[in-house]
Amino acid sequence: MPTVNWHRPLMLLAAAMAFLAVFALGATIVDGRTLTGLPIWAKVVKFALSVVIYSVTWAWLIAQFTRWRRIAWWAGTVAALGLGVELTIIVIQVIRGTTSHFNFTTPLNSVLWDTMGLSIVVVWAATVVASVALMFNPTPDRARNAAIRLGVGLSLVGAALGFLMVPPTRAQLDSGSDIRGAHTVGLADGGPGLPFLGWSTAGGDLRTPHFIGMHAAQLLPLLVIVLELSARRISATRSADVRTALVKTAAAVYTAVLAVLTWQALRGQSVIHPDGLTLSAAGIILVAATAAVVAVVVRHPQDGRTTTPSARETLKVTR
Structure with a gap:
């Protein structure tokens, strides 16, 4: 199946995350800061690569569906938006030189972590919906x-x-x-x-x-x-x-x-x-x-x- 028919929002996210992973790898060379014992941009690299894998997998799977396809398409789109929000916050916090996870040290950090936590729950719930749709689309x-x-x-x-x-x-x-x-x-x-x-x-x-x-x-x-x-x-x-x-x-x-x-x-x-x-x-x-x-x-x-x-x-x- 040509990739042009794959779920477009997820494929766009995958392309953006691939670029971000390359950028973050370069940033680890020029930015000597560390956070929780690792180069500060390492977290961006790991999360970006993980999102690439997730996005390509589900973009391919949803393209196979003949039943519940519209529901799965929207679930994939919601997941793509949620992952985009999560990675955006991670990058913002890296630029600010602080942690993104579990951080309640300031009102801004609290809002960003709460927003990211909500986005993670949304992505998981959207994946559940897509997974249910998958059960009605056997190979x-x-x-x-x-x-x-x-x-x-x-x-x-x-x-x-x-x-x-x-x-x-x-x-x-x-x-x-x-x-x-x-x-x-x-x-x-x-x-x-x-x-x-x-x-x-x-x-x-x-x-x-x-x-x-x-x-x-x-x-x-x-x-x-x-x-x-x-x-x-x-x-x-x-x-x-x-x-x-x-x-x-x-x-x-x-x-x-x-x-x-x-x-x-x-x-x-x-x-x-x-x-x-x-x-x-x-x-x-x-x-x-x-x-x-x-x-x-x-x-x-x-x-x-x-x-x-x-x-x-x-x-x-x-x-």
Whole structure:
């Protein structure tokens, strides 16, 4: 499907965010300021790239719809406007040299954070509406269907995990701080973190499951592509039943990993310093995932027929 038919407001937003990401990358070179331990423009880069991925994904998906298309179009437009507001505020606060999230230090900062928080809720609600519309627009292939639907569902869960960062911490309440809310659990924001991402290496960080969850909408469909390409060499993945079962297994594993990452962060534990409990949970997931994959392949013996979609076939919805 030509990109000209993709959702135009979201594609315009994606183009603007791509330009902003390039600009912000350049700004990190010439602007030596730091904020919460990172180059001050790093946050703009991360958010702009995330919005590019979100916008292109949904612009493509909405273009496939034959049912509820008008509702999905408006939901996408509302989401584009909300994301535009959010990134505008982030840039304004970077220029002003202060944080955009959880900032109640002045009346202006409070208004900007409240506005941004409202825009985030609006974007999430609009995405829910578009996701409901998606359920009424199946693709011709069951594995692709499962990947898109489960990926979008998990991305909504991942986005919702961001709301866990909004309540003030106990330390903030006790001190009467004008910063209310935090990414980090167990420590104040701004401590040692991973390069570029900034995820805490000393405490729990809710940005980890938030990020991993949001991008399930891209990773599960990519898995389908890999399975379809592998069918040229691996006979098991030539079956639509096998590919569908593997996608559902991957979604279950993804859900379990997301739960463990959230549990780990809420316990104040860095993602790069797992304790015995976290490693045990990860081990259980690995064993269960391996057993499930083996069971899928064994349960669906091949008869030599290929049911992999043609390489020329696009993800068109049934009409």
